[in-house]
Structures are given as structure tokens and as C-alpha cells.
Amino acid sequence: MFQRRVLCGIQPSSVPHIGNYLGAIKKWIDLQNSGDNLVVMLADLHAVTIPREPETLRKSVLETAASLIASGIDPKRSIIYRQSDLYHHTQLSWLLGTLTTVQKVGHIPTYKSKVKDESSIPLGLFLYPILQTADILLFKTTHLPIGEDQIPHLQLCTYMIEKFYHYYKKNIFPVPQMMATETNRIRSLRHPEQKMSKSDIEERSRIDIMDDEKIIQERVMKALTDFNAHVSYDREQRPGVSNLIDIYAGMTDQPIESIVAEAQKDNMNTGAFKKRLAQIIIEHFRPKRAEYLKLMNDRSYLLSILDNGRERAKEIADSTLNEVKDIMGFN
Structure with a gap:
């Protein structure tokens, strides 16, 4: 019933490290080369759950895009685009937010682990899981190459699909399947009890x-x-x-x-x-x-790749969002 489609998302935090490459990017390239229909999203909206320096964000998006393309993501075979280039993500996120509760989102472990002070929770961080569900459903994603730490987010996505069907009696979203990677998580070279991370100051x-x-x-x-x-x-x-x-x-x-x-x-x-x-x-x-x-020395060419990816992604996103809005009574 649904066309097989794989969504791969990465926050633009400059050049990915080798843990990102072995744990995710290498797998994406293998999927692409085996003929899968890939959408590669540079998740810059997710990167600003707390404010970031504007120039740093702009530079990081280009560095991440160039790294992915240089590593083997082929813009002719896969869609690669910036999340913020499509308003559809935030609009669908708002619509889906009507289907869940504060309590449901608050129980997600990955969200709770990032909250250091419960008296001062950034709203962007709290709404992160709903936006993530919107990312998945916007492309009617059938498969997600994710790690075990993302299972609670996948469960929330499934819950929202069920809620949408319960309210509107329309089965328009596939339940996405997890594609687990077998690679052991790469650890820090200096502190091997911790995972390798871009946030490590060392x-x-x-x-x-x-x-x-x-x-x-x-x-x-x-x-x-x-x-x-x-x-x-x-x-x-x-x-x-x-x-x-x-x-x-x-x-x-x-x-x-x-x-x-x-x-x-x-x-x-x-x-x-x-x-x-x-x-x-x-x-x-x-x-x-x-x-x-x-690629980094030809900024205009790199931006043209992302512009082309935006147009291809927009075709899918337009169709899904219009369908949702029609069902919910907006059209």
C-alpha cells in the first residue's frame, strides 16, 4: 500500500565524527547503493532546541552536507535537503501536537535525560519528539535506520498514527519499521567509558x-x-x-x-x-x-544541490500536508 521510503536525519554539527559515520552514514550509503529510496534530512530545526550562533549554524549545515555527499550520498539518487527549507515540518508538528499530551511526551527517556532543571525546561526541547514524529510522517516513512535509544520516539510516532486513525478514521500513514544497525557504538578515544561526541570539549x-x-x-x-x-x-x-x-x-x-x-x-x-x-x-x-x-570551495554548487533536494522533498511534503489538512477540515 505504501511506497518503501527510508528517512535518515542528522543534526548539522559541522563535520560528522567517525562514530556518526560507522553508526549511521555508512549504513545509509549501503541502503542507497542497494536501491532504497532515501530522504536525507539536515535537521537544523532540531539543532536549535536551544539558541545557536547564526553563523555557526549556517557553516555547520554546509559542512555536514558536504561531508555526506563526499562520503557517498548521491544527490541524484537520494534526496538531501535542509529541514528548515520546508514549513511543512512545523505545520504538521502543530497539527500532530493536538493528538498527544504533555504527560505522554514528558515520559520519553531521551527528553528527560537532557533536562537538567525541571523548573526551566526549554519549550523547543520539550516539543522535539513531536517535531520528530512530523519529520517521519511527512514523508510517509516506512523504514528508519535508528539506534535503540530512538525506540521511545518511534513508539510515540506509532501512538500518534493510532490517534490520528482513531479521530479521523483514515489510514494514511504507514507504521515505520526500525532498521537496527549492528555496529557497536564508537566510544571516546580519551574516555572510552563514554560515547564519542561532538559536544566533548576535548x-x-x-x-x-x-x-x-x-x-x-x-x-x-x-x-x-x-x-x-x-x-x-x-x-x-x-x-x-x-x-x-x-x-x-x-x-x-x-x-x-x-x-x-x-x-x-x-x-x-x-x-x-x-x-x-x-x-x-x-x-x-x-x-x-x-x-x-x-565542495566547500564551491558554495554555490553545494547550495544548488540543497535547493534541488528541497524541491524534490517539497513534492512529497505538499501531498502529505494537504492530505492531512483536508482530513482535519482545513481545506
Whole structure:
């Protein structure tokens, strides 16, 4: 009944780090190359649940777009666009907001984890899950490549679909299916008990995928491990070394057991393993970085790609929003 469509969303926070790449972007490219119908949304509205410096936001959108395209997202095969270019997101979010309650949204764990002071909750942060549901339903998304931390948001989306049907007796939205990724979550290079994050003030904690080769080499070599030079995998007892093995597995698609066995066969210590991993990362991203720099040096061309993506996304969004408004009595 519904055309298969995959929605991929990413907040524009400059160049994605290697954890973003292995956990999401690489999967999106595989889906695109296997023939899936992809919509790639630069979620700049979600990026301003609290205010951001305007110039930083503008620059981050372009850097994220250039990174995705350089990595393999093909604007001819997939739609890539800025969320804020379509008013449909916020209008549908408002309409869907009539179908749920403050209590329902307030129980979402990912929202609650970001609230530090319950007496001063940013409204944008509170409404974030409803806007996220609008993003999904606007394209009648059938599949979502998301992690387990997004399951509560998917459940809210399903709840709103059921509420819409209950009130209006129209089945116009597919219930989206989760496409779980098998990649282990990449951890901080300096604090492997934490996930890799752009919000970490210590830049050595991560590798951004368009970093130059010297930075990649330095950050891998200085990644925190332990006093045991033996290469083995144990996320509880040896989180630092295990994190590097996870990155190696993500970059090469090799099973973890095979990587460890190969390192032990070659009598490789952690220092030598780091050198090999750094070279793998550098060689993988070298052509992508060249393409990224080319795109960033041609701002007008990059903006034209996003403009074209907006028009293609708008065709779908116009149809969905008009259908919803007609059912609800606005047309």
C-alpha cells in the first residue's frame, strides 16, 4: 500500500565524527547503493532546541552536507535537503501536537535525560519528539535506520498514527519499521567509558571524518588504552583497546574475532595495531576529504544541490500536508 521510503536525519554539527559515520552514514550509503529510496534530512530545526550562533549554524549545515555527499550520498539518487527549507515540518508538528499530551511526551527517556532543571525546561526541547514524529510522517516513512535509544520516539510516532486513525478514521500513514544497525557504538578515544561526541570539549576524544591525515594519525596513536600491550577484545575490562577494534571492524567489515586473531598471529602489540588502524582510516577517507574540500570551495554548487533536494522533498511534503489538512477540515 505504501511506497518503501527510508528517512535518515542528522543534526548539522559541522563535520560528522567517525562514530556518526560507522553508526549511521555508512549504513545509509549501503541502503542507497542497494536501491532504497532515501530522504536525507539536515535537521537544523532540531539543532536549535536551544539558541545557536547564526553563523555557526549556517557553516555547520554546509559542512555536514558536504561531508555526506563526499562520503557517498548521491544527490541524484537520494534526496538531501535542509529541514528548515520546508514549513511543512512545523505545520504538521502543530497539527500532530493536538493528538498527544504533555504527560505522554514528558515520559520519553531521551527528553528527560537532557533536562537538567525541571523548573526551566526549554519549550523547543520539550516539543522535539513531536517535531520528530512530523519529520517521519511527512514523508510517509516506512523504514528508519535508528539506534535503540530512538525506540521511545518511534513508539510515540506509532501512538500518534493510532490517534490520528482513531479521530479521523483514515489510514494514511504507514507504521515505520526500525532498521537496527549492528555496529557497536564508537566510544571516546580519551574516555572510552563514554560515547564519542561532538559536544566533548576535548577534541582528541574523536576523529572527524574530514580531518587531515596528521590529525587522524595523532589521535589514533594517542587514544587511551591500558598497560597491557597485548591485543584482545573485552569491552568491560579493556574498553580502550576494544573501542579501537570496534572502529577497525566498522572500517573493514571484518568480524572482531578475525581482527584479534590476525593481530595475535602477527605478534602485534597495541602500538602497532594503532598504526595499522590509523593507516586504514587515512586511506579510506583520503578521496572523500578531497571531494569534501572541493565542495566547500564551491558554495554555490553545494547550495544548488540543497535547493534541488528541497524541491524534490517539497513534492512529497505538499501531498502529505494537504492530505492531512483536508482530513482535519482545513481545506
